[in-house]
Amino acid sequence: xxxxxxxxxxxxxxxxxxxxxxxxxxxxxxxxxxxxxxxxxxxxxxxxxxxxxxxxxxxxxxxxxxxxxxxxxxxxxxxxxxxxxxxxxxxxxxxxxxxxxxxxxxxxxxxxxxxxxxxxxxxxxxxxxxxxxxxxxxxxxxxxxxxxxxxxxxxxxxxxxxxxxxxxxxxxxxxxxxxxxxxxxxxxxxxxxxxxxxxxxxxxxxxxxxxxxxxxxxxxxxxxxxxxxxxxxxxxxxxxxxxxxxxxxxxxxxxxxxxxxxxxxxxxxxxxxxxxxxxxxxxxxxxxxxxxxxxxxxxxxxxxxxxxxxxxxxxxxxxxxxxxxxxxxxxxxxxxxxxxxxxxxxxxxxxxxxxxxxxxxxxxxxxxxxxxxxxxxxxxxxxxxxxxxxxxxxxxxxxxxxxxxxxxxxxxxxxxxxx
Numbered sequence: 001x002x003x004x005x006x007x008x009x010x011x012x013x014x015x016x017x018x019x020x021x022x023x024x025x026x027x028x029x030x031x032x033x034x035x036x037x038x039x040x041x042x043x044x045x046x047x048x049x050x051x052x053x054x055x056x057x058x059x060x061x062x063x064x065x066x067x068x069x070x071x072x073x074x075x076x077x078x079x080x081x082x083x084x085x086x087x088x089x090x091x092x093x094x095x096x097x098x099x100x101x102x103x104x105x106x107x108x109x110x111x112x113x114x115x116x117x118x119x120x121x122x123x124x125x126x127x128x129x130x131x132x133x134x135x136x137x138x139x140x141x142x143x144x145x146x147x148x149x150x151x152x153x154x155x156x157x158x159x160x161x162x163x164x165x166x167x168x169x170x171x172x173x174x175x176x177x178x179x180x181x182x183x184x185x186x187x188x189x190x191x192x193x194x195x196x197x198x199x200x201x202x203x204x205x206x207x208x209x210x211x212x213x214x215x216x217x218x219x220x221x222x223x224x225x226x227x228x229x230x231x232x233x234x235x236x237x238x239x240x241x242x243x244x245x246x247x248x249x250x251x252x253x254x255x256x257x258x259x260x261x262x263x264x265x266x267x268x269x270x271x272x273x274x275x276x277x278x279x280x281x282x283x284x285x286x287x288x289x290x291x292x293x294x295x296x297x298x299x300x301x302x303x304x305x306x307x308x309x310x311x312x313x314x315x316x317x318x319x320x321x322x323x324x325x326x327x328x329x330x331x332x333x334x335x336x337x338x339x340x341x342x343x344x345x346x347x348x349x350x351x352x353x354x355x356x357x358x359x360x361x362x363x364x365x366x367x368x369x370x371x372x373x374x375x376x377x378x379x380x381x382x383x384x385x386x387x388x389x390x391x392x393x394x395x396x397x398x399x400x401x402x403x404x405x406x407x408x409x410x411x412x413x414x415x416x417x418x419x
Contacts (some may be wrong), residue, residue, distance in 0.1 A: 003419050004362065007075065008391030013042030017380050020391035022075050023364045025417035026313055027145055029079055029138040030365045031072055033395030035130040036064035061101035064132050069109040076138060083110045085147060086138040087169050088280075091119040092397045098131035099271070100160075107162050113149070117163040118177030118280045120237050121269040123398040124373055135365075135395050145170050154219035156183045158271060166220040171288035171312070173224035175281040177237070178216035180208035181272045187211065191274065205243045208277040209236075209250040217281055230284040230292055232309050233261040233316040235413070237278040241266050241404040247277060248305060259294050262306030263319030263413045265369050266400045284311050297351040302405075308352045315356045315416035319369075320345040326406035338370070338378030338409040345412040346386050358418040360386055365415035366394040373398035375409055 008020035021039055023030040036047045047063045050056055057063075076082050093099050099119060106114060125133045139145040148168035151157075155165040158181065166175045180190045190207045202210075221227055238247050244264045251262070270278055284292055290312035297308055304318035322341035346360065353359050368379055376396045383392050403411055 004364070004417060006391055006393075007078075009039045010389070010391075012039060013037065014040075018389050018391040020393035022079070023393050024079055024140070025362075025364045026419060027140045027142065028314075028364070028417070029076065029081055029140065030393060030415070031075060031136040031138070032365050032393045033126065034068050034072060034134045035125060035127050036067040036132065037127055037130070059101065061098050061131055062105060064098070064130070065102040065105035068132060068134050069105055072134070072136060073109065079140060081138050081140050084113055085141050085145070086115040086136050087147065087167060087172075088115055088137045088174050089117045090135045091117065092122045092125060092133040092395075093119070093131060094122060094124050094268075095131060096121065096269070102132050103160055103162070113147070114161075114163040116165065116167060116174045116176035116280070117161065118235070118278065119271060120177075120267045120278060123268055123400055125398075126373060126376070126396045133395060133397060137365075139169060150220065150223045152219045152223035155216050155223075156181070159183050166224055168224050168285060171284050171290045173221060173226045173283045173285055175217060175220045175224075175283070177278045177280040178212050178220070179270060179272055179275045179278050180211040180216075181275055186272055186274045187215075189215075203246060204276055205238055205246045206250050208275070209247045209279070210254065212277060212279050213251065213254045217279065220281070221283055224283070224285060226283045226285050228255055228258045230286055230288075231255070231258055231260040231281060232284060232292060232311050233282045234263075235280050236262065236264045237267040237270070238264065239267060239276050240400060241402055243276070244404055259307035259309070261309050261316040261318040262304070263411065264305055264404065265319070265411060266403065268400055282316070295352060295355045297355040299348055299351060303348055308355070310356055310418065313417060313419045315352060315358070315418050317349060317352045317414050317416070319411050319413045320348045321403070321405040321411050322408050323405050325408060336375055336378030336381070337407075338375035339381045340378075341409050342379040342382035342412070343385065345410070346382055349412070349414050349416070350386075353416060353418070356416065356418040358416065361390060362417045363414050364393060364417045366392065367413040368394055368396045369399045369403070369411040369413070370396060371399065371401040371403050371409050379410065
């Protein structure tokens with residue numbers, strides 16, 4: 001694997017699962033799926049607390065946050081980088097209390113620069129009693145990869161979050177997860193009185209999606225000297241799978257002329273009361289050296305909501321969904337549904353890799369959004385059947401069921417390195 005360096009453990013938490021906790025691909029650093037436990041042993045006494053009195057000392061949630069951030073700081077330093085050169089963070093939590101603890105710890109570690117951030121609540125995380133799952137993308141410092149902080153006046157930052165709403169790094173613009181809100185609450189433009197049935201008008205998902213596109217994402221792109229024609233990838237979080245068609249219908253009305261990778265995920269809860277849509281975005285700057293290329297792999301119809309896009313050495317497939325698994329399997333004793341379905345989506349990813357002139361070995365970030373996190377062993381069996389003992393750079397979170405495709409156990413979102 002040219003220009004790729006993997007740091008990981010052969011046995012995650014003492015199991016047979018090889019896990020990649022850090023991947024360096026050219027100038028890019030990927031730290032994916034970090035929770036507050038030791039990757040090799042599965043234990044972290046400083047997080048769990050004394051067996052006879054677990055809550056003695058600092059609050060448990062603070063201990064989790066500080067453990068993750070301290071380890072990430074150390075890993076970045078090993079690659080010659082630091083938090084000042086992070087370009088994106090994604091956080092998942094099962095409860096709001098964890099958000100507050102994490103953000104306080106994050107502000108203390110990152111100081112005056114917190115990169116574009118996406119934070120949503122999920123049903124549960126990978127480890128049953130984890131409260132924080134954090135993933136980060138960063139760069140190795142260099143004159144061509146300086147961070148440009150963007151604070152467009154139209155894009156507010158929620159009080160207490162402190163993150164930069166958008167940044168530029170080399171050819172790219174990273175836009176934080178945006179909601180239809182101002183600094184304090186849902187924006188009045190999308191808020192309706194609870195007494196109003198809104199007969200015949202757009203529902204809340206449609207109103208908020210349109211607001212985010214026009215009033216938040218568009219100004220952020222403009223501030224980064226980018227535009228819709230150069231968007232590469234978007235992730236859309238909504239409350240249920242039933243809400244995805246409305247969100248995507250609005251998206252395509254405004255952005256459909258410019259294909260990009262799309263992943264849509266059901267989500268337990270959001271950072272603002274009555275906020276029910278969050279969208280993050282990645283784009284190329286207009287006139288950049290890298291050029292956007294829409295790949296044409298031979299994929300099944302309806303296996304994703306968007307395109308597969310290349311920008312230089314980075315390839316962005318849309319979130320893949322297994323299709324055709326709605327009926328019961330008479331041989332369900334032979335394999336987990338998650339294993340069969342993960343094999344299917346890895347097959348889709350393989351076709352994208354081939355179209356980009358690379359292989360599955362160059363997956364540098366894998367997000368598995370699952371209807372049941374306890375079914376992840378099937379995903380890992382599928383990974384190992386394709387990748388052998390190559391460590392898996394994954395995050396696994398459980399989303400509100402059902403998933404969009406009938407019978408689906410998972411949605412998979414990959415980043416691929418193709419120099």
